[in-house]
Amino acid sequence: MTKHLFYQYALHPMINGVIEKLGFHKPTDIQQKVIPAVLRGESIIGKSHTGSGKTHAYLLPLFSELEKEKPNGVQFVVTAPTRELATQIYDEVRNIIELAEKTKEWNAKLLIGGTDKKRSIEKLKEPPHIVVGTPSRILDLVKEEALNIHTIQSLIIDEADLMLDLGFIQEVDQLLVRTNSNVQILVFSATIPERLQPFLNKYLEKPSYLVAGEQDLSPETMEHRLIPLRHRSISEMVYRISKTIQPYLAIIFTNGKDKANELAIELTEKGLEVGLMHGGLTPRERKRALKDIQQLKYQYIVATDLAARGIDIKGVSHVINAQLPKEEEFYIHRVGRTARAGMEGTAVNLYTDEDIKLIERLEKKGLTFDSYDINQDNWVKTKAWNERKKRKSTESDTEKEAWKHIRKPKNVKPGYKKKMKKQQEQVKKKIMRNSKFKK
Structure with a gap:
């Protein structure tokens, strides 16, 4: 079997095995940029559209560090603006855990609204290594002291522009206040609206700004x-x-x-x-x-x-x-x-x-x-x-030249525009006739 091209990164051998099982061969553009930056511990702003491979761009290196360090307690938190997106990310997390054959060692929890909060609190008595969820529910459980995020290594904000549109940035802000000052912050967004800048400036000091591809408005296909x-x-x-x-x-x-x-x-x-x-x-x-x-x-x-x-x-x-x-x-x-x-x-x-x-x-x-x-x-x-x-607005050079020879009347009377237009047409014909004779 041909080796995949993810071996160029300093990922844990177990994660390279997961990549083989996933069937990935060549990293996408956003993965090429994000994986090394995450492994270096940098905070980043990744500009990338949905479907570009960004979820694995941050999950693979974070899991790699998880296996190297073998820590206790919550290590990274992934926030998403909707329950559906959080569930999809959690499914990817579970898939990586299963492919790594680490279901007993790595514990992940999905925390979203619309589910029984008491049951979530009960489940959190065994602290997870990974938390995926919506900002509101995660913040609720942090305030209830059912979840401690002060020692987390990384916090991921996925679809940040949608977080902003749905009004969840304040909850994310409250989560970051409760983390340690050295937390690695990974922000991903399809667009970076001006309204998002105050939040980014508040928490990210000299982040790596990573853009996937040329960010064309539309592909050629x-x-x-x-x-x-x-x-x-x-x-x-x-x-x-x-x-x-x-x-x-x-x-x-x-x-x-x-x-x-x-x-x-x-x-x-x-x-x-x-x-x-x-x-x-x-x-x-x-x-x-x-x-x-x-x-x-x-x-x-x-x-x-x-x-x-x-x-x-x-x-x-x-x-x-x-x-x-x-x-x-x-x-x-x-x-x-x-x-x-x-x-x-x-x-x-x-x-x-x-x-x-x-x-x-x-x-x-x-x-x-x-x-x-x-x-x-x-x-x-x-x-x-x-x-x-276009046809209405486009005026030929001959027509423009003809207008130069028309004098606007000092005393404007009804119908003057019509008369001027008629004069312009006559001058235009004369110019065109003269140009023919010159040829």
């Missing part, structure tokens, strides 16, 4: 399509789109849970297998929905921004923006669900006149949109969305 909504209904257009594509898995985004509920019902009535994921679901409903999604029960998922950002959904081939977001950052988050690891992906966007400013801003940042419509269940390429606007 992704296509961005625009379809004008016009007078048509959103559910009808999404249904027509569904008849022209064969997605492995498509996420349909709306701006809010009410519209998500409405659209999911309408699409189900039209015969589509549709899952639903938004913040208004109960913990039990969210857990069941996530399980169904992971088991590929649905071909389509109607979701809101925050709900979708809180989970890692694999195998997304299409993103359909039934409603475009107001900010570029959210568009990038949405379409970043597809075209991962070199795979192809398509983002289909229904738009209205209200969305033009967003499209313009995204184009200025380098995104390219192709204009389409759907006719009799077929894609029909149309003129660019801004072609008419």
Whole structure:
């Protein structure tokens, strides 16, 4: 068997064995940058999108240090903004423990809301080495003195921008206050909003700033399509789109849970297998929905921004923006669900006149949109969305020259613009005629 390329790092031999069992061969870009930094004990800010391999980027070196030191008590805490994401990270932790054949030596606990707190306190009587959970529940248990985090070596803040959006940064702040001054802080985020800077500046002194890849807005393997909504209904257009594509898995985004509920019902009535994921679901409903999604029960998922950002959904081939977001950052988050690891992906966007400013801003940042419509269940390429606007705003050099010869009247009378335009046309013809004679 060919040796994997993780041997270049000073990882414990047992962890190298785990990597072989995981089937990893070459570290991803974020793993190449994060693993050595974590092993050196540095605090870091890692900018990386979901699906880049960042979870193993910090778990593998932390487990390596755990095996080398063989310490007692809690050694590292992983905080995540949602129960679903925390559960997914915990599953990865459990998998590493099992592959390392260390189920008796390494103890990990999942601490999230929606579960029995008394039972969690009971379980913590045997202190774990690893804690994974949501900031609120971890902080609750620390305040109850059921969990001591003062001696931890590392604290991980995953999806920090979403932590900020959901209002959990204060809880993370309270957790850090209760750790020792030498704690290693590992922050991971798809974006680093300006609003996050005060928190980062407070706790991270000269951190290593690690960015995965070029952080392009969109991979080359992704296509961005625009379809004008016009007078048509959103559910009808999404249904027509569904008849022209064969997605492995498509996420349909709306701006809010009410519209998500409405659209999911309408699409189900039209015969589509549709899952639903938004913040208004109960913990039990969210857990069941996530399980169904992971088991590929649905071909389509109607979701809101925050709900979708809180989970890692694999195998997304299409993103359909039934409603475009107001900010570029959210568009990038949405379409970043597809075209991962070199795979192809398509983002289909229904738009209205209200969305033009967003499209313009995204184009200025380098995104390219192709204009389409759907006719009799077929894609029909149309003129660019801004072609008419360009034609109106573009003035030829001859027309500009002609305007120089037109004198604006001192006393403005009704219809003067029309008269000036007529004069300009006459001068333009004269200029063009003279240019022909010169040739």
